[in-house]
Structure formats: structure tokens, C-alpha cells
Amino acid sequence: MDSILGIHEAALTFRAQRMEVIAANLANADTPHYQARDVEFSSVLAGAASAVKMSTTDARHLSTAPRGAQSELKYRIPHQPSLDGNTVETDLELARYAENAVSYQSSLLFASNRISTLRMALTGARS
């Protein structure tokens, strides 16, 4: 059942997590000493795309499961740092938020098309 939505499921999770990270940046746009953070897409993609998983038969075995996005949080390098130590650039964050929302919608569209394809195969008729 995992493969029905393919990578889009992981992509949706990543986009939802990134939405939270950017929302936290925007919420703290006026907080002194707050350091803006972001999740790196390539690292999460690499983790999600590695389909080959080692089987673990013992609790002490290492796992190759993709690490959660939380551990991939990195600090942003600001273009214009402010005097109070805050590195949030509201306009850029809003742009990234919008970009992330569009990517979320496209993943959603891919997933939704996958479901209608399956439904068409099951019913034999275009719904």
C-alpha cells in the first residue's frame, strides 16, 4: 500500500514540516536574537529516495530509515542581519512560504491523480 502514492506521500510530509518551520520564522520576525531556520530539501529527498533498506533483526542494528526533517534544521545565512541579532527576512520568508505552498499543492495534485487513475482502473469507467 505504501507504493500507491509513491514519493508524493513523503513529499507532502516534508512540505508540511517546512511549512511549520517557515511559519515559526515568520512568527518570530520581531523576536530579538531569533535565528531563522529552514529544512534542506536535497537531504530529505536523498533520505526518502533511498529505497534500499537494510533489514534489522536486532535492536542494536543500525537503521537506514530516513531521518526526520527535524534533525535537518539548519540556520539561514541572512543577507541583511539586523542589530538585534534577528535573522528573519520577512519578505523572503513569505516568498519561500508561497513557493512551499505551491509545491505542496502540486504533490497533492500528483497524489490525487494517482488515486483517480486507480479508481478508473477499478471501475473501468472515467469518473
Add this chain to the structure above:
Amino acid sequence: MSTFSTFDIAGSALSAQSLRLNLTASNLANMHDVAGTADGVYKARQAMFRAATDPFGSALAGVDVLGVTESTAPAIERYDPGNPQANSDGLVYGSNVNAMEEMANMISASRSYQSNLEVINTAKELLLRTLSLGQV
């Protein structure tokens, strides 16, 4: 999955920014207050923000209001013997509110409020679309 925490994060910012707007309104309303002593007069108030940390350790949370501080700028001394609140030397003390600072603060707070509202609206729309995933 916790998509709903976006609402918590942006919501905390909305409440923090609206507190800031309220303080600006209060400062501007009391700009012309006078008193007979320098300590008795209204002082400009500012909110202190801090990045909130989630009790469950996931470092992602909204913004906390640490408290409200009073400006330490000196009260404005004025000679006005006709004022009923003047002291024995004929002096009154006006509040230390700076109208320009307050206006700039107000614009900043209202911009921040708007951007957080946009975050909530977008997140709501995405979540609603996700709910209708797979429906014909």
C-alpha cells in the same frame, strides 16, 4: 503529523502582535498625560518577545510574550503653573511617549500581523485541499 501546529505558531504571533498594537494604542492615547511628579506620569510601554520552545523538545514553536516593560526615558519637565497638577515649583511632568517611535512600531506590528494571517490562510487552504484528496 502535526500540520495543525502551523496554526498554533502563527496564532501565537497574532496574539503577540496584537498585544504590541494594543500597547501602541495605549501609548498614543496617554501621550499627553501630565502629573505632578516624574514618577507618577505615564511611561511608554513595550512588549518583550521571546522565541517559545515547545515542551516536547521539537524546538519549533511560536513566540512568547515575556512581559511588558516601561520605557526608562526621562519624563518631560514643563513649567506650567496654571496646571492644577503642577507641583510647588509650578512644574508638570509629561509622559515620555515618542509619537514617531510609536507610529513606526505600529506599522511594524501591523505588517507582522498581516504576514502571519497570510500564513494561517494558506495553511488552512492547503489543509482543506488535503482533506478532499481522492474525492471525485
